[in-house]
Amino acid sequence: SAVISQKPSRDICQRGTSLTIQCQVDSQVTMMFWYRQQPGQSLTLIATANQGSEATYESGFVIDKFPISRPNLTFSTLTVSNMSPEDSSIYLCSVVWGVNQPQHFGDGTRLSIL
């Protein structure tokens, strides 16, 4: 089965800094997404990563805080900018390979802000 690699798997960062998370898939996908899962909570969609164009953000999330790139059909990055302790969460990428298919999730990046 296809592999979704997410890096880093975890990090501890200082407030005010930024971190870029990478999501690499070993085959082309139709859609890529980024989610946040706060400790003990459910998942919230941050944005749809659009290939070659600006990401589509959900309500409550903005590009300045969570810039996203997707230069091709197998790779995307999410940056968490100017981090604060409230950004401590698990960030997950997900991909879809075709119509009516489920999303498949990467292993997530566990981010702690001090």
Add this chain to the structure above:
Amino acid sequence: ELKVEQNPLFLSMQEGKNYTIYCNYSTTSDRLYWYRQDPGKSLESLFVLLSNGAVKQEGRLMASLDTKARLSTLHITAAVHDLSATYFCAVDRIQGAQKLVFGQGTRLTINP
């Protein structure tokens, strides 16, 4: 605004028993997904339900969708310890766009 609510949020049960997790959603949708998450792990897709009356089964798990009632159920038959996990339902906010809204999750513990 689409809201997805699961019931119960916590469930502790004995091996060999049957139980059902409910997923209600607030606006029309005919696409619903079930996922499993083990502690410290990512999400694993269980079922995709794409139409009213859809029923899918895999092992001891069976999922169904009633779009008129805006309700999906995940039924567990003769539970075993390995099924202990958190189960999420998710509904597509915009048909086909995969803009998923997740339920709160049901943390299932199965005791020997």
